[in-house]
Amino acid sequence: MNKVLLAIAFFLSCLLLISFKSNDWEISSDLTIDSLRKVYSQPSKFWPKPNVDKEVKFEELAGLQSTPIDLANDSIKRVIELGKLLFFDARLSGSNQISCATCHSPELSWADGKAVSLGHEQLPNIRNAPSLENVWVYNSLFWDGRAKSLVEQAEGPISAHNEMNQDLKSLAKKLNKIKGYKPYFTAAFGSSKITNQRIFESLATFQQTIVSGESSFDKFLKGDKNALTDQQLTGLHLFRTKARCMNCHHGAYFTDKDFHNIGLTEYGTKNEDLGLYNFTKKPEDVGKFKTPGLRNVMQTGPWFHQGSVKSMDSLMVLYNMGMPEHVVLPHQKDDPLVPKNDKLVRGIMLNVRERKAIIAFLEALSSPPVMIKAVQLPQ
Amino acid sequence: MNKVLLAIAFFLSCLLLISFKSNDWEISSDLTIDSLRKVYSQPSKFWPKPNVDKEVKFEELAGLQSTPIDLANDSIKRVIELGKLLFFDARLSGSNQISCATCHSPELSWADGKAVSLGHEQLPNIRNAPSLENVWVYNSLFWDGRAKSLVEQAEGPISAHNEMNQDLKSLAKKLNKIKGYKPYFTAAFGSSKITNQRIFESLATFQQTIVSGESSFDKFLKGDKNALTDQQLTGLHLFRTKARCMNCHHGAYFTDKDFHNIGLTEYGTKNEDLGLYNFTKKPEDVGKFKTPGLRNVMQTGPWFHQGSVKSMDSLMVLYNMGMPEHVVLPHQKDDPLVPKNDKLVRGIMLNVRERKAIIAFLEALSSPPVMIKAVQLPQ
Structure with a gap:
């Protein structure tokens, strides 16, 4: 239609x-x-x-900038490490089958190659899953900008009935039962307490590390006149x-x-x-x-x-x-x-x-x- | 590595x-x-x-051939219709979240764009999900040819622990509980009985209708000298x-x-x-x-x-x-x-x-x- x-x-x-x-x-x-x-x-x-x-x-038009995330800072590195685990963990979904990476797959340039993603019980989304590459540059998230930060954004897909369909009230409780997560939360936040806020913050921090690599255009800008x-x-x-x-x-x-x-x-x-x-x-x-x-x-x-x-x-x-x-x-x-x-x-x-x-x-x-x-x- | x-x-x-x-x-x-x-x-x-x-x-090299499936035959059409439903139905998986189309998505040329698919609980497969386009031409299925027909092949991904992880003993029983399927089985097979064999047969018949469309090369072969x-x-x-x-x-x-x-x-x-x-x-x-x-x-x-x-x-x-x-x-x-x-x-x-x-x-x-x-x- x-x-x-x-x-x-x-x-x-x-x-x-x-x-x-x-x-x-x-x-x-x-x-x-x-x-x-x-x-x-x-x-x-x-x-x-x-x-x-x-x-x-x-x-x-200009060359790649650096992400605002300080990749050399050890305590930030630990938050990124936790965020990466959470990003690929399907246990963040109600069915334990769908992770953030399901619709934002690194292999598919952090998207999924479909018109709209299919989420929980194969329900379709209404909009195309955008690539997460360079997501740190935006002042607002989602196609309609309704989230003002990546932390705020993270809640959306996890709880949406047609995406990951995870009851947010039981999300932290569920992860609390996975003993292996405790050391990661302690390393990232100083205590093993698992909260939704910490989950969203880790995801947001990890996502700020998802950036494009050098392109022919960047090489051209750097002086390689034959790169284009x-x-x-x-x-x-x-x-x-x-x-x-x-x-x-x-x-x-x-x-x-x-x-x-x-x-x-x-x-x-x-x-x-x-x-x-x-x-x-x-x-x-x-x-x-x-x-x-x-x-x-x-x-x-x-x-x-x-x-x-x-x-x-x-x-x-x-x-x-x-x-x-x-x-x-x-x-x-x-x-x-x-x-x-x-x-x-x-x-x-x-x-x-x-x-x-x-x-x-x-x-x-x-x-x-x-x-x-x-x-x-x-x- | x-x-x-x-x-x-x-x-x-x-x-x-x-x-x-x-x-x-x-x-x-x-x-x-x-x-x-x-x-x-x-x-x-x-x-x-x-x-x-x-x-x-x-x-x-030659132009597209027709599939061996008689698309004009009404009784075959009904098997195809059932097979198509089953192909897109995630209830054929243990978690009810993974369908055949998850790894063989029409939007991704009947594959999934990944090196290897992630199946049940995001477990990786060992080989790349092949496109199903023109799958009817092969005499044997899977990368190693271990299935001798599409009917035999269908069982594999549905039951594999790292794909759809569906216990085959309860598959037919599970679909039997979905009332809406009965008329489709009756139309396709003459009785509403749901068996694994009927499921695999329908899937195989539908898959034989997945074919490439006309390419520039086909146009060239047909006489359009400038199609290449x-x-x-x-x-x-x-x-x-x-x-x-x-x-x-x-x-x-x-x-x-x-x-x-x-x-x-x-x-x-x-x-x-x-x-x-x-x-x-x-x-x-x-x-x-x-x-x-x-x-x-x-x-x-x-x-x-x-x-x-x-x-x-x-x-x-x-x-x-x-x-x-x-x-x-x-x-x-x-x-x-x-x-x-x-x-x-x-x-x-x-x-x-x-x-x-x-x-x-x-x-x-x-x-x-x-x-x-x-x-x-x-x-």
Whole structure:
């Protein structure tokens, strides 16, 4: 059904396309790949001005930052160690069969490769499980930002009936019965007392250590001028200019950490999801979802908050057309909740070659897969 | 540890490389892409002779065949319908949390994207969960071929302690208590009696309907001469000639359905897996594993029976070097079980451009992802 609606909206967008004007951000024909390489081989402050709307406070694309977690601090290391055990322990779920890693698997770039995860008794979630890579950069968690910290966030999936379905009242009691956990809690918190708060804190601390590795783009920024292919370099330039991606996907993590309506609310249908509005109840927040970062994005499909798009080609085509827009029905004329797409999102008229170049650039944001040794759980 | 051994074996193979001679299957410089397209646009009987060893009974690459299941037959349709429900029903597992689809998810090309699946209580399997796409073509099931039919195979994962962990003695009894299943069994088998045999038969019948969709390669075979790019066409030619892939990966499904030792036994280590030998106990079968088909192979990583290789580039490099070989230690001199690589596998000296062309060709074996509607399970 999602697909049918997307298809209809997409068709309508196509009809609108004839009224679109192309913008001025073509790669001018005198800008050869050699001159492009020369320009982008300079420090980023000398790069061409990005095509970003006036109101956008953008940060330039940049190399990986360090996590705020002090990995050299022994007492923090012990909290991380405990958090890692808890993350992989299915006994945090009501059935003892589902761990955090079930939907955030290191092998699948800390996601699960599904449109929506299947949780307790195979019940579906309503949104796509986001990758946990670089989760420390966000100021708020979940697609709708309803948790203000990773500690607050941790409670959600553990207790949700369609995720881990663990009664929170008995969570700490349950872990208390696993003798092997006591030394870990003592090491991390100074006493063997197991509380939900300590569990959530350990999980949050561990999750802040989940970060992307070095990508070709980072190598390029560090001075390896050949770390990007010609096609990837063209993609970088398009990403920053004609394609307008930088309006939302900027900075070291390719996210403004903000919320936007990109036209996927499915307003008025049984799949309706109003995102941030569900949490703030402000009409201007209808349909807004968090801007995901793009490091390792090629490994974290299917994409969008419903996981509705399985190929990056299709995703590019959707953005290229300006994304589907809700068509206001007569009875919705005065409805304050009718979703309006963010003005930053609009048709960009890239040709196939240009879209492929952007995808090639996104490939350059990939880092080698993580290898996590099997965790020996306490008994 | 797997990785370390692979790395050592790989390094040894590198040392051996200097003694390798290149073969005669270079794309001769006068064979332009245009002439290649001309040659391959003819019916396959006019294609260049493949580089296949004398003893290999190869079948030419070909378009999709139809499954042996009569999809128009109403009584078979009812068995398929029941089998599909059972496939997605986690109540076939001891914990009621794990279904066949947990490790063979349609969204992940009927596999799970992991090196090895995690089953009951998150226990790891020893081998990679293979995709179920086109599973009907095989004469035997499992990586080591120990099941002679899909019906026989179905019992394995359901009962295994580290997979679905369902006591087979109580399986039929358990489903008998779900009233909603009775009409489905009656429709499929003429009586509402639920038996393990009927469960396995339905699962097997449903699995025979899991097939690849049309790929670019199929379109090319049907006469769309531009369905393969120049690079993919070069890859097709290399696949059939210089790269020797056709020695094992041939026919419509790119598999000889046979078993080969490609050097991944990890003999003498704690990860040792002797494959077909475990089942037949014949020394000549040591280290042999089934040749997987290659349709949608780009979607079914990580690859090899341990799921040890996460990038197709790395996989190509391994084959290019002739795969790792077990180095016979002094005390193993007279050991009849010392694994010997299949003679069909040997270094092929492809350059980067050639390896990329083959990967591009493998991309041309991809078909659009399946969309499976959420199944409403009987209650």
